[in-house]
Amino acid sequence: MFRKATTNDDQFRLAALDRALATIEFALDGTILNANRNFLDLVGYDLAEVRGKHHRIFVKAGYAASAAYTTFWETLRRGEPVAGEFARFGKSGNRVWLEATYCPVLNGAGEPASVMKFAADITAKKNETSRLMTMIDGMPVAVMTADPADNFRINYLNKTSQETLGSIERYLPIKASELLGASIDVFHKNPQHQRTMLADGSRLPHRTKIRLGPETLELQVSAINGPDGRYVGPMLTWSVVTAQVNMASEVSQVVDAVSTAVREMQGSAEGLARSAEDARRRASSVASGSEQMAGSIQEISGQVGRVTERTQQIATQAATTDATVRDLAENARKVDAVVAMIKSIADQTNLLALNATIEAARAGAAGRGFAVVASEVKVLAAQTAKATDEITQQVAAIQTATGAAVGAIGTISAAVAELSSLTLAMASAVEEQAAATQEMSGHIGGVSVSASATGQLAEAVSAVADKLSAHSTSLSGSVERFLKAG
Structure with missing residues (x-):
């Protein structure tokens, strides 16, 4: 396709280039003179379609009208080669990237006669590079x-x-x-x-x-x-990464605050556990004392019951004694009436004895025997009167003592009645105390259960605090690694 070389070696070299590269020859004004099969396949033309046409059919109209395009051909006409990567467009408008060298061909006088272009298709490489550069750029x-x-x-x-x-x-x-x-x-x-x-x-x-x-x-x-x-x-x-560094610093501060809070939570949990344990011990002690108190109250209740029963017995006996003493007083009054009657009889007997003595004195000797009898009767009457006085005094003393006994027994009965009322009130109070003690014992049992539950919750809180502490430590390490990595 090229002009006949002067030597076989030149022909062989040109043939080698023709096989390996896309080649095309231009006149100095840019008119296409010839092109090999490699070039024609790249641009999709037949030789007849391009021969005699200007180079500008391979470039965009804007570039063909530019000063750069004019300079490009002026450089070649001066005999200076131009090399680089060039975008050219085929028959269908597809862009082809060529790594090419435009070489002016000199005549025998050393002047430029035409331009040979040797090109390699780098479209795939250029597209890959463009793809990578677009990716990197974006x-x-x-x-x-x-x-x-x-x-x-x-x-x-x-x-x-x-x-x-x-x-x-x-x-x-x-x-x-x-x-x-x-x-x-x-x-x-x-x-x-x-x-x-x-x-x-x-x-x-x-x-x-x-x-x-x-x-x-x-x-x-x-x-x-x-x-x-x-x-x-x-x-x-x-x-x-200013925002990330600031955020990491803030997170680090939060982690420190969380760590401090976790330590405080652990301390609080330990204190809560100790308080719960102390509450359990106290509740256990109070429960034991409550049970003892309940036993004592039950014993007191039994004793109060027995006292109440005994008081009722005493009240009954006091009532019986009061009735007996009243009967005695009544009998004493009856004796007093009998004594009064005897005294009246003694007085009458004494009067009769006095009259008999007077009559015996009047009778003289005949009435001496009668006077002796009258004297004896008088003596007997006097003794009867004396005995009657003594009986009267004794009966009066008995009546006085009986009255005092009746008054005392009345006082005792009133006291026993009051004691019985107080005993009943005490028994009722003891029963209420026993019920309150039993209820308190139940509450204390509940306190003990609550204390146990509180202890368990404290242990759970402590476990959670331990986990939080571990997470806080892990988070702190993560933040530290993040800061180092960042």
Whole structure:
């Protein structure tokens, strides 16, 4: 397809290039002269469709009308080659990426006569690269790269980097828009330290935090290696983690507060357990005393019952004695009446004896015997009167004593009645006390049960506090690891 070479070696070389590459030949004005099968397959044309057409059929109209396109052909017409990656468009409008070199062909006078283009299809590679770059550029994590061979100049920043740095630009030594092409040293007060690390891929990855004003940036530096495994340069991924650091600090404070509260809860639980145990002991002691009190009250109740019974017996005996004494007083009164009668008879007998004595004195000797009898009768009457007086005195004494006995027995009966009433009231009070004691014993039993339940709850609270303490310790460790990792 090419002009006849001067030697067979040149023909062989051109044939080798023709097999391996997509080639096309242009006139100096851009008119297509020839193209091989590889090129035609890439763009989807037949040779007849492109021969005689201008190169601009492979580019967009806007680019074909641009100054850059004009300069491109002016460079070639001067005999200067142009190499690079070029986007070209096929018959169906599909974009094809070519890694190509445009080589001016010189004539015998050394002047440009035509232009040969040698190209390789890198569309798949370019699409993959574009996909990866689009993914990296759209990542929510800021990414930048630097070239160790070019004074560690930043040669790439993704969109997130530009936006994030723009938001904190006031804390940067230069504007965010000026970072691309600047040395990465602008981020460090001691550039030599970070240069030593970034120059050696074996020291990567590396993770750290830096401060920019009030903001905290988390950095991770990773090594980018070439296809041969050699270190090419560092890739920095970073993000503003000020909010996370502040939150972690607040969480740490909360964890400390929780730990303090847990310790206090443990102390309270232990105190509650001790109080519950003391309450159980006291309740047990009070319950024992209550049982003893109940026994004593039952004994007192029995004794009060016996006293009540005995009091009732005494009251009955007092009533019987009162009746007997009253009968005695009545009999004494009857004796007094009899004595009065005897005294009356004695008085009459004495009067008769006196009359008989007078009559005997009148009778003289004839009445001496009668006078003796009268004298004896008088003596008997006097003795009877004397005995009657003594009986009267004794009866009076008996009546006085009987009256006193009746009064005393009445007082005793009243006292016994009052004692009986008091005893009944005491018995009722003792029964009420016994019921209250029994109820108190039941309440104390409930207190003991409640104290036991409280003790169990205290143990449960203590167990929960222990678990909270463990969780708090674990959370504290997690926060510490989070802070270190962050």
